Amino acid sequence: MINRFLLTIFFVLILSGMVAVSATAQTGANATWRVQKYDLNVTLPQDERSRIVTARAVLNIKNVSGSPAGTLTLRISSAAEVTSIKINDAVVDFTKAEEKVGDALSLQRVSMRFGSLAPEAILTAAVEYKLNIKENSAAAAFAASGGHFLPLSFWYPTPNSWYFTRGADTAPVRLNVMAANGATVVSSGVETAGIFEQKLNGQPFFVTGNWDVSNQNGVAVYVPKGVNAEGQKRAAELAAMMSEAKTYISGILGNAPDVPLRIVANRRGGGYGSGGTVIVDHAVFRRSKVDSLTAMSIAESVAKMWLGNAVSLTGEGSGVIAEGLSRYLATQFLESKYGKDVADIERQRQRTAYAAVSKRDAPMATVSPLDDFYYPEVANKGAMVWRILAKRIGATQFAGAVKANSADGNLTLAELRSAFVDHKELADYFFDQVTDMNLLAGTPQVLGAETKVALRNTGATDVTIDVVGTTATGERLTTTTTIKATSFGEVIFKSPNKIVRVEIDADKLYPQTEYSDDIAPRDTTDSDPLLAAKRHFDKQDFVNAEKTARTLLAGLPRFDDLRVLLGRALLAQGRNADADKEFKAVIDEKLPTARSLAWANVGLADVAAKANQNDAAIKFAEAAIFADADYGASLAARNLRNKIGYASPGDPGVKAFFAEFDKAASSNRKADVDSMVMSGEVAKFASGVSGSTEQWQTQIVQIDWLDVNTVLVETNTTVKLLTRNSETGTAVYRLIKTGSGWKLAGVEMFEVR
Numbered sequence: 001m002i003n004r005f006l007l008t009i010f011f012v013l014i015l016s017g018m019v020a021v022s023a024t025a026q027t028g029a030n031a032t033w034r035v036q037k038y039d040l041n042v043t044l045p046q047d048e049r050s051r052i053v054t055a056r057a058v059l060n061i062k063n064v065s066g067s068p069a070g071t072l073t074l075r076i077s078s079a080a081e082v083t084s085i086k087i088n089d090a091v092v093d094f095t096k097a098e099e100k101v102g103d104a105l106s107l108q109r110v111s112m113r114f115g116s117l118a119p120e121a122i123l124t125a126a127v128e129y130k131l132n133i134k135e136n137s138a139a140a141a142f143a144a145s146g147g148h149f150l151p152l153s154f155w156y157p158t159p160n161s162w163y164f165t166r167g168a169d170t171a172p173v174r175l176n177v178m179a180a181n182g183a184t185v186v187s188s189g190v191e192t193a194g195i196f197e198q199k200l201n202g203q204p205f206f207v208t209g210n211w212d213v214s215n216q217n218g219v220a221v222y223v224p225k226g227v228n229a230e231g232q233k234r235a236a237e238l239a240a241m242m243s244e245a246k247t248y249i250s251g252i253l254g255n256a257p258d259v260p261l262r263i264v265a266n267r268r269g270g271g272y273g274s275g276g277t278v279i280v281d282h283a284v285f286r287r288s289k290v291d292s293l294t295a296m297s298i299a300e301s302v303a304k305m306w307l308g309n310a311v312s313l314t315g316e317g318s319g320v321i322a323e324g325l326s327r328y329l330a331t332q333f334l335e336s337k338y339g340k341d342v343a344d345i346e347r348q349r350q351r352t353a354y355a356a357v358s359k360r361d362a363p364m365a366t367v368s369p370l371d372d373f374y375y376p377e378v379a380n381k382g383a384m385v386w387r388i389l390a391k392r393i394g395a396t397q398f399a400g401a402v403k404a405n406s407a408d409g410n411l412t413l414a415e416l417r418s419a420f421v422d423h424k425e426l427a428d429y430f431f432d433q434v435t436d437m438n439l440l441a442g443t444p445q446v447l448g449a450e451t452k453v454a455l456r457n458t459g460a461t462d463v464t465i466d467v468v469g470t471t472a473t474g475e476r477l478t479t480t481t482t483i484k485a486t487s488f489g490e491v492i493f494k495s496p497n498k499i500v501r502v503e504i505d506a507d508k509l510y511p512q513t514e515y516s517d518d519i520a521p522r523d524t525t526d527s528d529p530l531l532a533a534k535r536h537f538d539k540q541d542f543v544n545a546e547k548t549a550r551t552l553l554a555g556l557p558r559f560d561d562l563r564v565l566l567g568r569a570l571l572a573q574g575r576n577a578d579a580d581k582e583f584k585a586v587i588d589e590k591l592p593t594a595r596s597l598a599w600a601n602v603g604l605a606d607v608a609a610k611a612n613q614n615d616a617a618i619k620f621a622e623a624a625i626f627a628d629a630d631y632g633a634s635l636a637a638r639n640l641r642n643k644i645g646y647a648s649p650g651d652p653g654v655k656a657f658f659a660e661f662d663k664a665a666s667s668n669r670k671a672d673v674d675s676m677v678m679s680g681e682v683a684k685f686a687s688g689v690s691g692s693t694e695q696w697q698t699q700i701v702q703i704d705w706l707d708v709n710t711v712l713v714e715t716n717t718t719v720k721l722l723t724r725n726s727e728t729g730t731a732v733y734r735l736i737k738t739g740s741g742w743k744l745a746g747v748e749m750f751e752v753r
Contacts, residue, residue: 030065030166031064031065031159031160031164031166032063032064032065032069032159033061033062033063033064033065033069033072033159033160034061034062034064034159034160034169034171035059035060035061035158035159035160035169035170035171036060036061036062036122036171036172037059037060037171037172037173037174038057038058038059038156038158038171038172038173038174038175038204039057039058039059039060039173039174040055040056040057040058040156040173040174040175040176040204041055041056041176042054042055042149042175042176042177042178042206043055043177043178044142044147044177044178044179044180044208045142045180046180046181047180048143048144048678048679048738048739048740048743049679050679051132051133051134051679051680052130052131052132053130053131053132053133053142053155054129054130054131055128055129055130055131055155055156056126056127056128056129057126057127057129057156057157058124058125058126058127059074059124059125059126059127059157059158059159060122060123060124060171061122061123061124061125061159062120062121062122063117063118063119063120063121063122063123064119064120065119066119067119068116068117068118068119069116069117070113070114070115070116070117071111071112071113071114072087072111072112072114072123072125072159073109073110073111073159074109074110074111074125074127074157074158074159075099075107075108075109075110075154075157075158075159075160075161075162076107076108076110076129076154076155076156076157076158077107077108077131077153077154077155078098078106078107078108079131079132079133079134080108080129080130080131080154080155080157081129081130081131081132082094082096082108082110082127082128082129082157083128083129083130084126084127084128085110085112085125085126085127085128086124086125086126087112087114087123087124087125088114088123088124089124089126090114092112092113092114093112093113094110094111094112095110095111095112096108096109096110096111097109097111099161101161101163101370102370107154107161110127110157125157127157129157131155133680134680134683135680135681135683136268136680136681137153137268138150138268138269139152139153139269140153140155141267141268141680142208142680143678143679143680143681143736143745144180144181144678144679144736144738144739144740144743145209145210145678145709145710145736145738145745146183146207146208146209146210146266146267147207147208147209148205148206148207148208148266148268148269148279149204149205149206150205150269150272151168151203151204151205155204156204162203162369163368163369163370164369165316165366165367165368165369166314166315166316166318167312167313167314167315167318168203169203170201170202170203170308170309170312170313171201171202172197172198172199172200172201172202173187173188173189173196173197173198173202173203173204174195174196174197174198175187175189175195175196175198175204175206176194176195176196177194177206177208179208181739183208183209183210184208184209184210184211184222185206185207185208186206186207186208186209186222186262186264186277187204187205187206187207187277188200188202188205188259188260188262188274188275188276188277189259189260189275189276190259190260191260198259198275199259200257200259200275200305200309200310201308201309201310201311201312202274202275202308202309203274205272205274207264207266207269207279209222209264209266210225210709211223211224211225211264211265212224212225212226212227214232214235214236214239216235216236216239216240217236217239217240217242217243218239218243218261219238219239219242219243219261219262219263220260220261220262220263221235221236221238221239221262221263221265222262222263222264222265223235223265223285224265224282224285224706224707224710225707225708225709226707226708226709227285227707230286230288231285231286234284234285234287234289234290235263235285237289237290238263238280238284238290238294238298239263241290241295241298241299241337242261242263242278242298242302243261244333244337245298245299245302245303245330245333246261246302246305248332248333248336248337249302249303249305249306249329249333252329252332252399252402253306253307253329253399253402253403253406254306254403256305256306257276257305257306257309257310259275259276259305259309260276260277261276261277262276262277262278263277263278263280263298264277264278264279264280265279265280265281265282265284265285266279266280266281266282267281267282270284270294270297271293271297273297273298273300273301273304274301274304274308274309275305275309276301276305276309277301278297278298278301280294280297280298281294281594281628282706282707283594283626283627283628283629284594286626286627286628286706287594287597287626287627287629288587288597288623289592289597290591291591291592291593291594291597291629292345292346292349292591292592292593293593293594294594295334295591296327296330296331296334296346299329299330299331299333299334300326300327300330302330302333303325303326303327303329303330303333304322304326306406307321307322307325307326307411308321308322308326310409311406311409311410311411312409312410312411313410313411313412314410314412315412315413315414316365316366316413316414317364317365317366317367317412317413317414317431318412318413319364319367319369319374319378319382320364320365320378320382320385320413320431321382321411321413321416322378323375323378323379323382324364324378324379324380324381324382324383324385324386325382325383325386325402327350327379327380327382327383328382328383328384328386328387328390331343331346331347331350331383334346334591338590338591339590341557341558342558342590342591344508344556344558345556345558345559345560345591346591347383347384347508348508348529348556348559350379350380350383350384351380351384351508351515351527352527352528352529352530353376353380354376354377354380354381354384354511355512355513355514355515355527355528356376356528357373357376357377358381358435358511358512358513359435359513360373361373361377361381361434361435362377362434363431363432363433363434364377364378364381364382364385364430364431365413365431365432381430381435381511384509384510384511385430385431385511386398387509388426388430388509388510389420389423389426389427391509392423392426393420393422393423401416401419401420402416404419405419413431417431425461426461426462429459429460429461430461430511433460435459435511435512435513436458436459436460436513437457437458437459437460437461437463437510437511437512437513438456438457438458438459438512438513438514438517439455439456439457439458439459439463439465439483439504439505439510439512439518440455440456440458440504440517440518441453441454441455441467441502441503441504441517441518441519441520442454442455442456442502442520443502443520443521444469444493444499444500444501444502444520446498446499449494449495449496450492450493450494450495451469451492451493451495451498451499452490452491452492453467453469453490453491453492453493453499453502453520454488454489454490455467455481455483455488455489455490455491455504456483456487456488456489457483457484457485457486457487457488457489458486459485459486459510459512460485460486461485462482462483462484462485463482463483463505463510464480464481464482465480465481465482465483465504465505465506465507465509465510466478466479466480466505466506466507467479467480467481467491467502467503467504467505467506468502468503468506469493469495469499469501469502470499470500470501470502470503471495471497471498471499471500472497472498472500473497475495475497477493477495477499478506479491479492479493501519501520501521502519502520503518503519503555504518504519505518514527515527519555523548523551523552523555524548524551524552529552529556529559529562530559530561530562530565532548532552533545533548533549533552533562533565533566533569534565536548536569537565537568537569540572542569542570542572542573543569543573545565545566545569546566546569546570546573549562549563549565549566549569550566553566558589558590560586560589560592560593560596560600561593561595561596563582563585563586563596564582564583564586564596564599564600564603566582567579567580567582567583567586567600567603568599568603570582571603571606571607576607576610576611579603579607580603580604580607582603583600583601583603583604583607584600584604586599586600587600587601587604593629594627594629594630595629595630595633597623597627597629598624598627598629598630598633598634598637599624599630599632599633601620601621601623601624601627601633601637602620602621602624602633602636602637602640604616604620605617605618605619605620605621605624605637605640605641606640608620609640609643609644614644614645614646617640617641617644618641618644618646620637621637621638621640621641622637622641622704624636624637625637625638625641625704625712626704626706628706631749634732634748634749635730635749635751638702638714638730638732638749639730641702642701642702646702647701647702648702648703648704649703650700650703651703651711653741653742654700654703654711654713654735654742655700657676657735657741657742658698658700658713658715660672660676661673661676661696661698661744662696662697662698664676664690665689665690665693665696666693666694666695666696666697668690668691668692668693669690670686670687670690670691672690673686673689673690674686674690676743676744677743677744677745678736678738678743678744678745681743681744681745681746682744682745682746682747685747686744692721692722692723693719693720693721693722694720694721694722695718695719695720695726696717696718696719696720697717697718697719698715698716698717698731699715699716699717699718700713700714700715701714701715701716701730702714708737709736709737710734710735710736710737710745711734711735712732712733712734712735712748713732713733713734713735714730714731714732715730715731715732715733716728716729716730717729717730717731717750717752718752719752727752727753728752729750729751729752729753730749730751730752731747731749731750731751731752732747732748732749732750733746733747733748734746734747734748
């Protein structure tokens with residue numbers, strides 16, 4: 001009895017352990033099933049308040065394990081209610097369980113049994129389910145004004161987790177979505193009578209909304225309704241960029257996949273792209289030029305048409321190809337379009353993002369999407385590694401190896417490593433080890449007509465790099481050297497002119513744990529040059545902020561984020577003309593960040609206001625607001641505009657909305673407040689308003705029309721809660737016009753203190 005009791009306990013513990021580690025185990029296990037095709041029929045709610053999505057997913061799934069299999073586990077959002085499953089047209093029983101994914105996320109695991117199927121056999125799983133999406137998010141949103149469902153909302157069933165180390169499920173997709181109120185549906189692939197057929201591999205997604213469509217350069221651009229001439233100009237530039245990126249990458253990876261190209265403006269989900277369709281932030285069409293993040297998103301999405309869509313990426317380390325190789329190719333495209341100096345700034349941003357996680361990363365061949373450093377590592381370090389290999393091998397040979405190993409429609413990291421066998425030691429270091437490299441340059445030592453510089457490589461692989469010496473007269477001298485692994489080196493500059501500065505790995509090829517000591521004497525102790533200047537700025541030490549920014553800009557003259565900080569430091573010192581020059585230089589940059597554009601416009605508005613050029617100041621302030629790129633910039637622009645005394649035209653409908661909202665909030669009628677809020681939006685805010693408010697008073701200050709159906713309303717709001725004193729301050733609300741009138745869709749600012 002005792003032995004049988006202990007045996008029972010033993011098996012219970014084993015089974016409990018298996019459940020606890022199931023999500024983690026799957027990330028390193030071989031797949032049993034792989035989806036061959038998704039066929040999805042989705043019905044979105046047909047009224048404004050409902051949050052229930054009904055769906056039917058039919059999956060064709062192959063047994064890829066090499067052994068017979070009679071069980072299947074599908075994973076889906078915990079918000080899904082699965083009502084029925086058929087396997088090969090036969091209804092089957094199923095069980096549900098929670099599957100923990102990291103500390104903050106859980107998926108729902110739906111398991112079933114059936115008659116065993118042989119290896120390579122294909123079954124059909126038909127799943128009927130409903131989704132209750134209580135609150136809109138970056139991954140899933142729907143409302144009367146539109147919405148989107150992206151893969152990482154886990155809205156469809158699939159056997160392999162989206163976090164599977166060996167690659168999540170991708171397959172051709174047939175998608176039919178019934179949207180509400182005549183909204184347009186956009187996905188990837190060929191559209192016929194509202195049904196999208198994507199023949200390439202992909203993960204199901206869609207966007208709904210109401211757009212004006214601009215067709216240019218073979219690209220359909222879905223722009224916000226009523227966009228102005230400047231917005232149409234952005235649409236043309238984005239279309240041209242996507243077309244040029246396709247041509248450029250075709251020259252590297254071969255004939256382009258035959259899919260329609262689409263760019264879709266959306267409030268959320270900007271940057272996601274698959275199968276020839278890419279989502280961009282709708283604010284892009286209100287900015288004075290295309291920003292760097294949008295450009296990279298489009299170029300990377302084009303690269304992924306080959307890497308992940310036309311060619312399936314599987315096996316451990318597949319993210320290094322999907323994210324890293326795509327980013328490398330996208331950056332190369334930007335270099336071809338805008339020049340090396342602009343591309344180097346993109347590489348600087350990538351390097352800075354990786355440096356933030358470089359001291360706690362994992363080997364790229366085995367890193368999992370469950371790791372919080374996964375994307376900063378595989379995308380940015382990955383891009384750096386492919387750049388090194390392409391330089392070692394030669395661009396033509398590198399492209400040939402990628403194409404040759406992709407010819408069968410599948411590509412793995414192991415295949416590419418085998419193709420670069422002559423550089424095995426280098427590849428093994430980058431893919432199988434964590435970063436331990438730090439390249440250091442010593443202070444130049446002048447000896448007669450020569451200058452010696454000591455070098456060091458702490459990494460476990462040899463490096464071949466350029467070392468650049470700068471003379472007192474600004475002349476740059478370059479020499480190439482190799483430093484052995486975990487060893488020291490030396491270079492000698494034969495010049496009668498004194499070398500005052502030296503930089504190791506001047507082209508910044510190698511991933512490192514520290515970048516600030518690449519230069520001697522050091523400019524800063526920070527790997528992030530922007531942080532080095534901002535530290536002084538935040539302390540209001542504007543003189544040293546200026547000094548640091550100018551020093552760093554000498555080596556990074558196109559770094560717009562740093563130049564904005566320089567302009568702001570000059571402005572704080574009262575040097576308005578100098579500041580104006582720097583802000584205009586940012587506006588004129590070929591590919592600035594959206595944040596830089598916003599702050600540069602704030603700076604120009606401030607300069608104009610101080611010169612009593614109020615019309616110009618208002619114009620620049622509004623450009624910063626419409627850029628919708630940075631909270632601080634938007635707040636500063638609003639404060640400056642109000643200080644000038646500008647008043648925008650009123651709107652009777654907006655005024656009436658807030659009169660009713662104030663009544664509903666002050667009387668604590670939750671149902672009335674909820675009726676004025678767009679379904680799925682600002683739920684916590686609405687709940688707080690209707691829970692404990694004694695007084696709510698809104699005075700409209702400014703109204704900014706983003707498009708024909710969307711406004712930002714700046715207000716002076718006074719609030720008194722039951723247990724607090726009255727508070728007053730600026731609040732900015734986003735209102736969207738629906739068939740039933742204006743609805744509150746966002747609280748962009750709430751500076752009520």
